[in-house]
Amino acid sequence: MSLPEDTTSLVRYRAAASTLWLLLLLVWESLAPAIHAFRSRGDRGRHALRNLLLGGINAALTGLVFVALWSWTSAWAAGNGIGLLHVVSLPPPLRWCAAILLFDLWTYLWHRAGHRLPHLWGFHRVHHSDASMDVTTANRFHAVEILISSVLRIPLIALLGLHMPEVVLYETLLQFVVQFQHANIRLPAPMEALLRLVVVTPGLHRVHHSRWQPETDSNFSSLLTVWDRLFGTFRVREDETGLRLGLDGFDDERQQRFAGLWRMPFLRPGPPTSDEAARSRAPGPPSG
Numbered sequence: 001m002s003l004p005e006d007t008t009s010l011v012r013y014r015a016a017a018s019t020l021w022l023l024l025l026l027v028w029e030s031l032a033p034a035i036h037a038f039r040s041r042g043d044r045g046r047h048a049l050r051n052l053l054l055g056g057i058n059a060a061l062t063g064l065v066f067v068a069l070w071s072w073t074s075a076w077a078a079g080n081g082i083g084l085l086h087v088v089s090l091p092p093p094l095r096w097c098a099a100i101l102l103f104d105l106w107t108y109l110w111h112r113a114g115h116r117l118p119h120l121w122g123f124h125r126v127h128h129s130d131a132s133m134d135v136t137t138a139n140r141f142h143a144v145e146i147l148i149s150s151v152l153r154i155p156l157i158a159l160l161g162l163h164m165p166e167v168v169l170y171e172t173l174l175q176f177v178v179q180f181q182h183a184n185i186r187l188p189a190p191m192e193a194l195l196r197l198v199v200v201t202p203g204l205h206r207v208h209h210s211r212w213q214p215e216t217d218s219n220f221s222s223l224l225t226v227w228d229r230l231f232g233t234f235r236v237r238e239d240e241t242g243l244r245l246g247l248d249g250f251d252d253e254r255q256q257r258f259a260g261l262w263r264m265p266f267l268r269p270g271p272p273t274s275d276e277a278a279r280s281r282a283p284g285p286p287s288g
């Protein structure tokens with residue numbers, strides 16, 4: 001499969017920039033972790049390796065198959081005048097903004113579906129079962145979840161009439177913000193408050209990764225926070241004391257290994273630990 005030259009260089013640039021950003025955030029987390037510390041360097045290394053391996057498989061899947069399909073779809077839609085942004089003619093700056101907003105609205109709705117629909121949740125919970133969330137968690141998605149979302153991008157690109165540079169720009173912005181929001185870092189409060197006016201911050205996304213269901217069912221936005229505000233799912237937690245990350249029933253070491261993460265969508269939750277049982281009986285947000 002061959003891609004247009006400009007798409008190939010855009011994809012390469014995106015991969016290089018995203019790797020550099022990952023390394024910077026890894027250093028930041030090492031110097032000033034926000035919430036938890038791994039028991040040992042070995043634990044942190046194993047955790048990172050599992051997450052990055054999953055991410056590597058997903059990157060290969062999208063890079064080798066889907067980028068070409070998206071590119072062909074985009075060229076086909078442009079050639080035939082198909083899709084919203086070909087029907088509604090906008091000046092270039094407005095067209096770029098509309099493309100980013102519409103794509104991001106789709107990502108918000110897809111994320112909500114991942115929590116709402118039981119079969120999709122089976123795959124998405126691989127991402128949520130990480131009790132030691134850090135920047136590598138941004139890569140921790142089951143390949144089937146990535147496969148389904150990549151397939152759905154094909155009709156999305158046609159329906160919206162997106163150009164390939166718009167797709168690559170959105171994916172690049174998304175990857176940057178998704179890595180940032182998973183990083184185990186704490187921003188100075190004024191910066192966190194300012195940034196979350198526009199994009200999803202680490203403080204906001206940690207709330208989404210909380211074990212407490214009302215918090216899990218909030219902050220579904222991936223890039224822009226406007227969708228959570230618009231659909232009433234925006235939730236701020238100023239004090240992170242007692243915030244517990246991960247997913248009850250999926251803490252067992254065997255489930256957390258690489259093979260366990262692959263099997264996780266098909267497994268039932270394990271029995272609650274005594275700690276989990278005590279928390280589920282307690283009203284309100286979990287503490288301690």
Ligand SMILES: [Zn+2]
Pocket residue numbers: 111115124128208
């Ligand atoms: Zn989620």
Ligand SMILES: [Zn+2]
Pocket residue numbers: 127182205209
């Ligand atoms: Zn996440």
